[in-house]
Structure formats: C-alpha cells, structure tokens
Amino acid sequence: MITNKPAPDEFKNLSVQYLAQSVDLLLKTEMALTQGDWGADEVLEEEWENRQGILGNSLIMLFLSIENYFKYRICKVDPLLLIAGEPSRWGLSKGNKNFEDLFIHQFDDLLVIYQEITEEGIDLGVKQRLNELRKKRNKYTHGLHRAILNPKYIIESTAIYLTSLWEENWTRDFKSAMLTEPLYGLTNEEEEQMMLLSYFKIFEKYLTANELRKLIGMPSTGRRYLCPYCKNCSIESGITVNPNYALLVPNKAESETINCWLCECLIDVKRSSCILTECHGNVIYAKDTHYEHTSNCCLTCGSAQNR
Ligand SMILES: [Zn+2]
Ligand SMILES: [Zn+2]
Structure with a gap:
C-alpha cells in the first residue's frame, strides 16, 4: 500500500x-x-x-x-x-x-x-x-x-x-491563508483586508483597468467608490492608499447600496451632492460613531461633509 x-x-x-x-x-x-x-x-x-x-x-x-x-x-x-x-x-x-x-x-x-x-x-x-x-x-x-x-x-x-x-474565488482563498500579525488594534479579518488592499494596488499599477476588474471579479462598468469600512481600517493602520474598490449595486443613479470587493460588505449610502464644488460625487456615507474616520464622508473624494 x-x-x-x-x-x-x-x-x-x-x-x-x-x-x-x-x-x-x-x-x-x-x-x-x-x-x-x-x-x-x-x-x-x-x-x-x-x-x-x-x-x-x-x-x-x-x-x-x-x-x-x-x-x-x-x-x-x-x-x-x-x-x-x-x-x-x-x-x-x-x-x-x-x-x-x-x-x-x-x-x-x-x-x-x-x-x-x-x-x-x-x-x-x-x-x-x-x-x-x-x-x-x-x-x-x-x-x-x-x-x-x-x-x-x-x-x-x-x-x-x-x-x-x-x-474558486482566489481573494477568499488568499485571505484564509494569509499570515497577518495583528498590529494597530485591527481584527485579523481587517488585517487580511488591508494586506489584500496592497495586493490590489500593485496589481492595479501594472494591469489595465479592465484586466484588474476581471482579476478581482468586479463588473467591467460602474464608477468605483471608497469603502467606508476599509477606508476607516486603512487610516487606523496608517496606510495612505485608498481602498476604492466598491461599486453601486445595482449600478443605477438612485442606488443606495455599495458593495466592496475587498471586505465583501454591502453598505448603505446616502445620495446627496458632495459639499466640495470641485467634486462631482453624490455618494455619501452617513454619520456613524463606529467608523469615526469615515463618518459623514463623501465616498468619491473622501472629504468630511461638515459645513
Ligand atoms: Zn470594504
Ligand atoms: Zn466629494
């Protein structure tokens, strides 16, 4: 045998x-x-x-x-x-x-x-x-x-x-095999997402926009937005890169939900114009005491919506 x-x-x-x-x-x-x-x-x-x-x-x-x-x-x-x-x-x-x-x-x-x-x-x-x-x-x-x-x-x-x-879904296989050291008070899952964020960024640098979307399983059309959860994590972990891998679902003008390809969360958003005149964004994350860095923030330019 x-x-x-x-x-x-x-x-x-x-x-x-x-x-x-x-x-x-x-x-x-x-x-x-x-x-x-x-x-x-x-x-x-x-x-x-x-x-x-x-x-x-x-x-x-x-x-x-x-x-x-x-x-x-x-x-x-x-x-x-x-x-x-x-x-x-x-x-x-x-x-x-x-x-x-x-x-x-x-x-x-x-x-x-x-x-x-x-x-x-x-x-x-x-x-x-x-x-x-x-x-x-x-x-x-x-x-x-x-x-x-x-x-x-x-x-x-x-x-x-x-x-x-x-x-299968390689990002999921990756997250489960990643060895992350819990620093900065993030959970293991959040650490994995931040690691994956860096991977997305280096892929993005050397691939075309379409190749990247295909690689991460994102539809080929639709404007990309910041994810308030991942952005909050990235600020807490001192990463300066933007986790802008979220799309409106469905991809319609009146949609009030975004889906993030990093953390795989569905997030409710408000539709109103950004207070910055130079930003044409109209997808806003509501006030949220848990995600203090991205509470009430424009998910296009990342700026706080406090007048
Ligand atoms: Zn996210
Ligand atoms: Zn804006």
Whole structure:
C-alpha cells in the first residue's frame, strides 16, 4: 500500500503561500522604492533593472504556485495520479511505501493530466505563457537567465493564472491563508483586508483597468467608490492608499447600496451632492460613531461633509 497520501488542500495552501511570497517580493520592493506612494505611478524601470534577483525569485515562486495548483486539482481526483513512473516500479512489493518517497510528475506532465481531469482545454495564449514561464524558471534556477525581467511581466502572468486557471474565488482563498500579525488594534479579518488592499494596488499599477476588474471579479462598468469600512481600517493602520474598490449595486443613479470587493460588505449610502464644488460625487456615507474616520464622508473624494 501507499501510505501517507496527501490531501488536496495541502497543495492548495502551498500554492497560495508561494503566490503570496511571489507578490510580496514585488510589493515590498515597490513600497520601499516609492515610499508607499502608489499614486506616483512611476515605472521605476532602472530601479527594477538593478533588482533582477528579486524578480527572478518572484518568478520562481509564481511558478511553484502554479505547479502546486495543478497538483491540488489533480489530487482532488486521486493523489495516485500525481505519481510518476510505472506502477510496477513504485516498489510496493517490499511492503508499504510512503507517498513522500515516490516521485511526482514534472510540470509538463502535470499540465497534461490537469487538462484531462478537468476536461478544460487551456486557452492557447495561457499555454504559451505557462511554457514561457517554465523556460524562464529553468534558466533562473540554473543561473543562466540573461534577458531583463520587469514586474509587469510577473504581475501580468499572475493575473492570467488567477483569471484563467484558479477555479474558486482566489481573494477568499488568499485571505484564509494569509499570515497577518495583528498590529494597530485591527481584527485579523481587517488585517487580511488591508494586506489584500496592497495586493490590489500593485496589481492595479501594472494591469489595465479592465484586466484588474476581471482579476478581482468586479463588473467591467460602474464608477468605483471608497469603502467606508476599509477606508476607516486603512487610516487606523496608517496606510495612505485608498481602498476604492466598491461599486453601486445595482449600478443605477438612485442606488443606495455599495458593495466592496475587498471586505465583501454591502453598505448603505446616502445620495446627496458632495459639499466640495470641485467634486462631482453624490455618494455619501452617513454619520456613524463606529467608523469615526469615515463618518459623514463623501465616498468619491473622501472629504468630511461638515459645513
Ligand atoms: Zn470594504
Ligand atoms: Zn466629494
């Protein structure tokens, strides 16, 4: 018998953790280079050219994430499908064999099995990108990569992977696997949302508006508003970036509810014009003693509505 067979979630958790590390490497460097000012929107070409090692590591982590994601999907059908080589050579004749001591298929084989078990043909463009990533990963691990990498390539590849292959809601999977240290008196859940906010911002910097919406599962139309809950958290945690990932639902002029793609909350809003003449916003968060930083505030420009 083969003992100690893995559970699918072991691979899924690994996949999320590698992905988080891949993005974290880019995020921490970007934040150090821009001093956390995402609004600056600098491309930082030269700075990144001098940091190829970080980009290489980020790419390796992304690749490991994809590889483990395939293992997760295959393992859900049967962990035995992961084992390479002919069954007669698995060495079971001498008694039990620990799963860990057997060889697992390499990436190309995992890709073929994944397509067979999911019966999903992978889009040609996605396949090409996976192949390219595999080649780059090999070159990096052997120290032979000469072409310049940039963060846009890695973020784009991440978006393609999460949009085309990840079957569930990746933001939820991410939040549940994130390791956050409760600082600033926020709850764990709020910490996770703030972490996710930084991820959204770096994705936003390197993706088109449509690519970002597709990645986070947001409809492609509708003006984006600040979320009063997330904005309150971001102020409390000292983050200067705007959590503006909320839309009116339904997307109509008279709607009095917004939905936030970070905290996934539905929030009641008032419809009245912002007191600032230069702001054309008319979505206002009512007075609220619990969310003191965003009480009575315009969700377009963020200013308090006190005359
Ligand atoms: Zn929110
Ligand atoms: Zn305003």
